[in-house]
Amino acid sequence: MNPLATVPLPYNALICRYNEIATKGKNRTHFEDLLVRGLRRQLEGIGKLRITKERGRIFARLRDEKARFTPEACQILRERVPRVMGAASVSPGFLVTPEMSAIEETVDTTFMNVYDAYVQSRPKNTQIRYAMRARRNFKAFPLKSKEIEIHFAERFLHQCPQLTVDLNNPEMCVDVEVRHKRAFISYERIPGPGGLPTGSSGKLLALLSGGIDSPVACYQMMKRGCQLNFITFHSAPYTPPELLDKVGRLVTALNGFQQKGRLIAVNLLPAQKLIRELCQDRLRTVLYRRLMMRIATHVARMLGDQALATGDNIGQVASQTLENLSVISRATDLLIMRPLLTFDKFETVALANKIGTFDISKHEVPDSCTVFAPQRPATASILEDVEAEEAKLDADQILTLCLAETHQLELPDLTPIPLTEPRKRSPRRA
Numbered sequence: 463m464n465p466l467a468t469v470p471l472p473y474n475a476l477i478c479r480y481n482e483i484a485t486k487g488k489n490r491t492h493f494e495d496l497l498v499r500g501l502r503r504q505l506e507g508i509g510k511l512r513i514t515k516e517r518g519r520i521f522a523r524l525r526d527e528k529a530r531f532t533p534e535a536c537q538i539l540r541e542r543v544p545r546v547m548g549a550a551s552v553s554p555g556f557l558v559t560p561e562m563s564a565i566e567e568t569v570d571t572t573f574m575n576v577y578d579a580y581v582q583s584r585p586k587n588t589q590i591r592y593a594m595r596a597r598r599n600f601k602a603f604p605l606k607s608k609e610i611e612i613h614f615a616e617r618f619l620h621q622c623p624q625l626t627v628d629l630n631n632p633e634m635c636v637d638v639e640v641r642h643k644r645a646f647i648s649y650e651r652i653p654g655p656g657g658l659p660t661g662s663s664g665k666l667l668a669l670l671s672g673g674i675d676s677p678v679a680c681y682q683m684m685k686r687g688c689q690l691n692f693i694t695f696h697s698a699p700y701t702p703p704e705l706l707d708k709v710g711r712l713v714t715a716l717n718g719f720q721q722k723g724r725l726i727a728v729n730l731l732p733a734q735k736l737i738r739e740l741c742q743d744r745l746r747t748v749l750y751r752r753l754m755m756r757i758a759t760h761v762a763r764m765l766g767d768q769a770l771a772t773g774d775n776i777g778q779v780a781s782q783t784l785e786n787l788s789v790i791s792r793a794t795d796l797l798i799m800r801p802l803l804t805f806d807k808f809e810t811v812a813l814a815n816k817i818g819t820f821d822i823s824k825h826e827v828p829d830s831c832t833v834f835a836p837q838r839p840a841t842a843s844i845l846e847d848v849e850a851e852e853a854k855l856d857a858d859q860i861l862t863l864c865l866a867e868t869h870q871l872e873l874p875d876l877t878p879i880p881l882t883e884p885r886k887r888s889p890r891r892a
């Protein structure tokens with residue numbers, strides 16, 4: 463239990479820190495604006511915010527200057543900040559004028575409450591590792607960062623017998639930032655995912671199965687600033703309705719990290735039957751995958767998505783050998799992002815747990831790949847052989863067949879609606 467969750471402090475502001483955006487040159491403002499937009503979207507429930515950008519930091523206050531962030535708002539913050547792509551961390555805290563007296567007053571009126579909460583949260587008489595961290599980039603401020611730290615480090619030691627200074631591994635930490643126009647004091651850093659803000663790296667169409675890997679691949683791409691739509695392939699009635707239900711829940715979970723993306727579902731069954739009838743068994747998996755790529759490419763162009771993403775992982779299964787991956791890649795001229803290529807399965811599962819998709823993915827439901835899967839799939843297919851098999855099929859006819867079985871599914875009820883091109887919108891301001 464986070465001891466700070468039990469202290470109702472009258473926070474008047476939030477600070478959002480970022481890392482990678484700080485390395486951006488001329489277009490840094492664009493990235494900052496997208497981060498602000500992401501913050502607003504995720505923090506909708508905590509009240510109307512007035513946001514100020516300052517080099518390297520974003521400050522948010524409530525529009526109503528007299529209002530304070532409630533403990534409930536702080537709880538929302540702890541849940542949502544890990545979803546704000548591009549944010550390194552966010553702290554609720556106290557925004558005051560950049561004067562020592564104002565900083566002292568804030569620390570003096572809040573410190574003991576925080577200390578008591580730490581004391582309550584642990585067995586009697588155990589030590590609480592404590593640090594004071596100051597950062598001053600307002601050079602006219604009379605004390606340097608180190609001096610501010612020393613000033614506060616010892617201020618409370620005599621009244622707080624369980625405190626012990628530990629600068630390397632503190633549990634309780636007071637952060638003071640002194641800037642040109644304001645100072646900020648906080649006791650809690652809520653870690654964000656880092657990376658780049660949603661929408662800063664363009665749009666992708668992600669191939670999402672009900673498995674463990676592809677949702678994690680989607681998260682990795684979102685963390686690099688991509689906005690995702692999702693496409694899934696099923697083989698109803700050979701695959702059960704639970705499959706789409708599961709994919710729908712995965713999309714809902716993933717949409718929690720971005721602006722809502724669409725879910726497109728394609729019934730591959732008519733095409734799978736033709737491939738089973740006409741083509742060599744051992745190449746079936748690669749043929750299905752190339753067909754998925756072609757359909758995904760068509761849909762991506764329609765939706766204005768610039769690239770595809772998959773959860774492929776080198777050597778995991780027959781379709782993911784270097785040979786097969788390269789033959790599959792040749793079915794599209796779109797760039798294919800495969801962020802999990804080098805992941806260990808344990809890393810993928812850990813991340814799936816962290817982002818909340820593992821519990822949805824772990825229930826096994828037969829998917830499109832298991833329908834008509836060959837007994838012995840080729841692990842090293844050759845492009846010419848695969849193309850020779852495809853020549854036995856009428857490529858246009860197959861694509862038309864599949865597109866006739868392609869729908870957008872509304873969430874959460876999965877009502878199929880026709881697939882339409884997105885409306886052109888003028889870019890919104892942050």
Ligand code: ATP
Pocket residue numbers: 668669670671672673674675676677693694695696771772773774778779781782829830831
């Ligand atoms: P996953 O957990 O993503 O299902 P996997 O280990 O089962 O991964 P494969 O089934 O070989 O891997 O699929 C590799 C990738 O191909 C998936 O990560 C996904 O991006 C895409 N893919 C596979 N099957 C489907 C499907 N039915 N619909 C959409 N994409 C799929």
Ligand code: MG
Pocket residue numbers: 671672673829831
């Ligand atoms: Mg799969």
